[in-house]
Amino acid sequence: MQSARDRKIATKKFLSVIPRDAEYPFRLNFYDIPPLYHVTIEEFETCALERLRVLAEIESSFARNRPWEDMKKFVTEQCKKHYPLDSSTAKFVDIRTQRKRDHIGHYVLRLAFCRSEDLRRRFVKAETTLFKIRFDMDDSSERQDFLDSLHGPTNKANDKQSGNEMDDGNKRGQNKIEETGWEEITKDEFDEFEEELRAAYESTLSPRDPPLREPWRMKHYKVKWMRVPDLVEKRRVFLHKGKAYVPETELSSIIFQQFQDNLEKSLLLTLKHLPRLDEDTRIIPLLNNLSQGFLAGVPSEWCSATSSANGDEITADMIDGMAKQHFPMCMRHLHESLRKDKHLKHFGRLQYGLFLKVLGLSIEEALAFWRRSFSLIQDDKFNKEYKYNIRHTFGLEGKRANYPAKSCQQILTADQPGPQDSHGCPYRHFSIDNLQTGLLSMYSNQGLSSAHLPEIVSIVKAGHYHVACTRVFEITHAAQGVKKNDGVGEGESVTHPNQYAARSLELEKMMKKEEEDVSMG
Amino acid sequence: MTMNIDEEPLTPEVMLAFYRRLYPFKSIFSWLNQGHTPTKLFTQREFAFTLQGDVYLRYQSFNTADELKKQVCTMNPTRFEIGPQYTLRPRDKKLARPGTFQPVERELVFDIDMTDYDPIRTCCSDAAICSRCWAFIAVAVKVLDNSIRENFGYKHLLWVYSGRRGIHLWISDKEAMQLTDDQRRSLVGWMSVIQGSKDQHKKVNVRPASRPLPPTLSSMLGTLAEAFSQIILDDQDLFRSAEGWKELLHLLPKDFVDDLGDHWKGKDRSSEDKWKDVKKFVKTNGPQGSAKRRMYESALEDIILQYTYPRLDAEVSKHRNHLLKAPFCVHPKTGRVCVPVDPETIDDFDPGNVPTVGQLLRELHEAEDPEVGEHHSDWMKTSLKPYVDMLDKHATEIIVEVVRKKKEEGDKTW
Numbered sequence: 039m040q041s042a043r044d045r046k047i048a049t050k051k052f053l054s055v056i057p058r059d060a061e062y063p064f065r066l067n068f069y070d071i072p073p074l075y076h077v078t079i080e081e082f083e084t085c086a087l088e089r090l091r092v093l094a095e096i097e098s099s100f101a102r103n104r105p106w107e108d109m110k111k112f113v114t115e116q117c118k119k120h121y122p123l124d125s126s127t128a129k130f131v132d133i134r135t136q137r138k139r140d141h142i143g144h145y146v147l148r149l150a151f152c153r154s155e156d157l158r159r160r161f162v163k164a165e166t167t168l169f170k171i172r173f174d175m176d177d178s179s180e181r182q183d184f185l186d187s188l189h190g191p192t193n194k195a196n197d198k199q200s201g202n203e204m205d206d207g208n209k210r211g212q213n214k215i216e217e218t219g220w221e222e223i224t225k226d227e228f229d230e231f232e233e234e235l236r237a238a239y240e241s242t243l244s245p246r247d248p249p250l251r252e253p254w255r256m257k258h259y260k261v262k263w264m265r266v267p268d269l270v271e272k273r274r275v276f277l278h279k280g281k282a283y284v285p286e287t288e289l290s291s292i293i294f295q296q297f298q299d300n301l302e303k304s305l306l307l308t309l310k311h312l313p314r315l316d317e318d319t320r321i322i323p324l325l326n327n328l329s330q331g332f333l334a335g336v337p338s339e340w341c342s343a344t345s346s347a348n349g350d351e352i353t354a355d356m357i358d359g360m361a362k363q364h365f366p367m368c369m370r371h372l373h374e375s376l377r378k379d380k381h382l383k384h385f386g387r388l389q390y391g392l393f394l395k396v397l398g399l400s401i402e403e404a405l406a407f408w409r410r411s412f413s414l415i416q417d418d419k420f421n422k423e424y425k426y427n428i429r430h431t432f433g434l435e436g437k438r439a440n441y442p443a444k445s446c447q448q449i450l451t452a453d454q455p456g457p458q459d460s461h462g463c464p465y466r467h468f469s470i471d472n473l474q475t476g477l478l479s480m481y482s483n484q485g486l487s488s489a490h491l492p493e494i495v496s497i498v499k500a501g502h503y504h505v506a507c508t509r510v511f512e513i514t515h516a517a518q519g520v521k522k523n524d525g526v527g528e529g530e531s532v533t534h535p536n537q538y539a540a541r542s543l544e545l546e547k548m549m550k551k552e553e554e555d556v557s558m559g
Numbered sequence: 560m561t562m563n564i565d566e567e568p569l570t571p572e573v574m575l576a577f578y579r580r581l582y583p584f585k586s587i588f589s590w591l592n593q594g595h596t597p598t599k600l601f602t603q604r605e606f607a608f609t610l611q612g613d614v615y616l617r618y619q620s621f622n623t624a625d626e627l628k629k630q631v632c633t634m635n636p637t638r639f640e641i642g643p644q645y646t647l648r649p650r651d652k653k654l655a656r657p658g659t660f661q662p663v664e665r666e667l668v669f670d671i672d673m674t675d676y677d678p679i680r681t682c683c684s685d686a687a688i689c690s691r692c693w694a695f696i697a698v699a700v701k702v703l704d705n706s707i708r709e710n711f712g713y714k715h716l717l718w719v720y721s722g723r724r725g726i727h728l729w730i731s732d733k734e735a736m737q738l739t740d741d742q743r744r745s746l747v748g749w750m751s752v753i754q755g756s757k758d759q760h761k762k763v764n765v766r767p768a769s770r771p772l773p774p775t776l777s778s779m780l781g782t783l784a785e786a787f788s789q790i791i792l793d794d795q796d797l798f799r800s801a802e803g804w805k806e807l808l809h810l811l812p813k814d815f816v817d818d819l820g821d822h823w824k825g826k827d828r829s830s831e832d833k834w835k836d837v838k839k840f841v842k843t844n845g846p847q848g849s850a851k852r853r854m855y856e857s858a859l860e861d862i863i864l865q866y867t868y869p870r871l872d873a874e875v876s877k878h879r880n881h882l883l884k885a886p887f888c889v890h891p892k893t894g895r896v897c898v899p900v901d902p903e904t905i906d907d908f909d910p911g912n913v914p915t916v917g918q919l920l921r922e923l924h925e926a927e928d929p930e931v932g933e934h935h936s937d938w939m940k941t942s943l944k945p946y947v948d949m950l951d952k953h954a955t956e957i958i959v960e961v962v963r964k965k966k967e968e969g970d971k972t973w
Contacts, residue, residue: 234774271748280712472758
């Protein structure tokens with residue numbers, strides 16, 4: 039990493055900034071300062087592996103659409119088992135060692151995950167989530183101390199920061215603090231905007247919350263709006279001339295964003311310095327292993343496969359029939375819109391096209407399928423405007439990436455359908471009326487009747503869209519022996535449209551085989 | 560009045576004459592470059608040409624305005640688009656190490672297109688636009704302009720008519736230029752109120768039931784309510800048809816449906832009368848101050864938003880590398896020039912009065928002085944002048960601000 043001399047100097051500098059006993063004053067850590075002490079190779083590896091296990095749990099929680107509370111529970115359990123980190127009030131445990139391991143683990147994984155954009159993105163997401171979970175679970179006085187330490191009038195954070203800044207210079211570091219800082223608004227400002235602040239706060243409350251107490255007063259902090267993009271996106275704050283007025287209840291949002299931004303920047307910086315590590319034969323293989331472990335840690339079976347699991351060739355003509363029997367509602371809706379309008383908008387083509395690709399449609403068949411489906415479009419226009427796009431989805435144009443089909447989570451959250459679109463998840467994006475009519479018209483010949491609707495509707499209303507989809511799968515595959523709560527095999531719920539279709543095809547195959555066996559026997 | 564018929568076909572010769580004699584390359588340069596001597600903002604900026612026959616040429620870049628003009632005149636594109644400043648010259652893209660060619664800065668842009676209004680306009684559909692449907696755009700401009708200035712504090716806004724059925728907004732403030740894609744997405748999220756697919760009736764979900772509207776929206780409600788009564792009720796008379804009022808009923812709480820549905824069925828009542836019926840229903844069935852009344856009133860507010868709030872093409876704004884047609888290009892179907900528009904006088908703007916390229920060349924021909932022959936900045940002699948002046952004034956304001964900022968920073972370091 040650094041030469042021994044450099045390291046000594048850096049260590050000295052670091053120690054002069056912070057007294058040794060105050061090395062880890064809090065359970066939470068912003069990871070501003072790298073571990074500037076000797077770390078054995080064993081510590082290096084074990085800390086990273088333990089942390090990785092926790093991060094993998096977080097990733098898989100996301101993949102399973104676990105609600106926040108469940109995720110918190112699972113991750114905390116996982117942490118307790120492998121990677122404990124107790125609060126300052128805990129007795130009979132070696133807090134310092136725990137925090138040191140936390141610190142080392144984080145920095146080792148930075149080295150392992152700075153190397154590609156995908157890894158960086160996932161690492162940042164998982165780390166930020168871990169930080170949020172710990173922040174949430176922290177006891178309030180300790181949390182307050184931690185917050186004060188970040189923002190406190192003593193400028194402690196500032197010192198730390200500049201002590202740590204690498205070759206890019208201290209000046210930028212200080213500027214950053216200036217920009218990222220938040221300040222409490224004055225009484226005058228509060229009075230000026232009281233009405234707006236109040237309305238902004240009220241519009242974020244749930245209908246069950248009690249009315250505000252009079253006279254209403256609440257601490258607000260003023261920050262650049264870019265510091266709280268999530269609050270801005272959901273319109274949860276009052277914005278005036280580029281400043282967001284954040285109520286104290288949402289203060290954590292600023293902290294999380296800052297954590298995330300810092301980490302993103304640091305990872306890029308780490309990437310820049312990584313080549314210096316190349317000669318270290320002990321560390322590089324270790325890091326390679328770690329990053330691969332992260333990749334394998336989450337179920338990715340539906341992301342990479344390009345042909346159907348059973349290797350059967352699927353042709354353009356088969357799709358009409360398959361759609362009626364095996365496709366989840368989102369894909370059936372796209373299919374029917376395509377048949378009706380003879381066209382699909384961009385995101386519709388993308389969602390459906392990738393699904394068909396992973397189902398096992400080859401590029402030739404895909405081109406034939408789309409060409410025939412867009413029957414109102416002239417050959418000329420098709421070749422110019424759509425062909426490239428279709429080839430692109432197969433990784434034959436542009437950056438030649440092998441795009442995976444969209445998972446339920448992506449369909450539910452990314453690229454919300456606009457007024458003219460037909461993509462998305464019907465359970466989420468349809469109105470209840472349309473959903474009911476759609477369900478009946480699509481699935482009534484597979485055993486779904488209006489008696490099932492109230493149950494599905496109530497699941498949808500509770501926001502568990504994938505559960506609703508799973509339930510429809512169970513109902514429509516009852517003839518193949520699927521019972522309630524069986525899901526798409528072993529109680530699993532639908533997390534990917536291709537998983538739905540593949541399981542449906544598999545069931546059909548099994549039935550056929552059984553019939554053959556019976557007739558032969 | 561529809562404006563799909565153009566008097567003259569746009570031949571390559573017409574386009575070439577337009578680029579050579581009329582297109583204000585200098586002004587476009589100053590605006591993009593934010594200064595008089597070429598900076599990276601211009602030299603590392605992507606231009607993309609659409610050539611005759613719909614060949615698309617990306618990653619062009621130029622060192623000066625003259626270079627751009629020369630290339631445009633050689634290629635003679637039907638139109639060209641502007642992208643972001645990249646980490647290096649786009650034309651050197653192939654030389655870049657993988658992963659190092661990235662967008663850096665780019666104006667924050669918005670696109671409002673009339674097609675997104677098809678479900679709520681009765682006068683035209685698809686590509687057609689008339690002065691009646693322009694009213695939708697006018698409201699959108701007012702609302703968006705106000706929100707960008709008030710909420711985000713940006714000052715350098717350039718509105719540009721897209722040549723047919725929409726309008727573009729380019730924001731050149733330093734902070735806006737530097738926004739990352741994620742930040743752009745958040746900002747668009749703040750701006751987007753109309754969401755949901757065509758299978759979803761209620762497209763406005765901005766608050767938990769019966770809570771007040773977020774302050775930005777409630778402050779705009781006055782403007783929008785006025786537009787609602789003028790455009791939707793009066794001019795478009797949207798709820799007169801059965802299709803129209805049935806859609807309206809979908810948006811109202813259940814209690815309304817039986818009562819009003821029976822009342823309206825088979826009768827020819829104007830939208831205005833129907834809206835009065837709705838309001839009357841609120842008054843008689845929801846006592847003042849009751850929870851029911853609050854719920855009804857929020858539903859009415861949401862309806863006004865759904866029918867008048869700007870419908871943005873969100874994808875355009877989210878990514879720095881999205882290309883957007885350059886101002887002053889000619890729309891290939893209408894022949895109209897994409898001219899800047901003053902948001903202050905947006906109500907008086909009539910897309911039918913925007914000069915077409917044929918008209919401009921005629922004006923030029925009439926003003927021709929045979930002695931002098933052809934020279935640059937010929938737009939001064941045509942009705943394009945006020946529009947170019949508008950862009951020049953806008954560019955100057957940006958440059959003044961840039962110089963002022965630089966001086967301030969200089970003061971700090973000294």
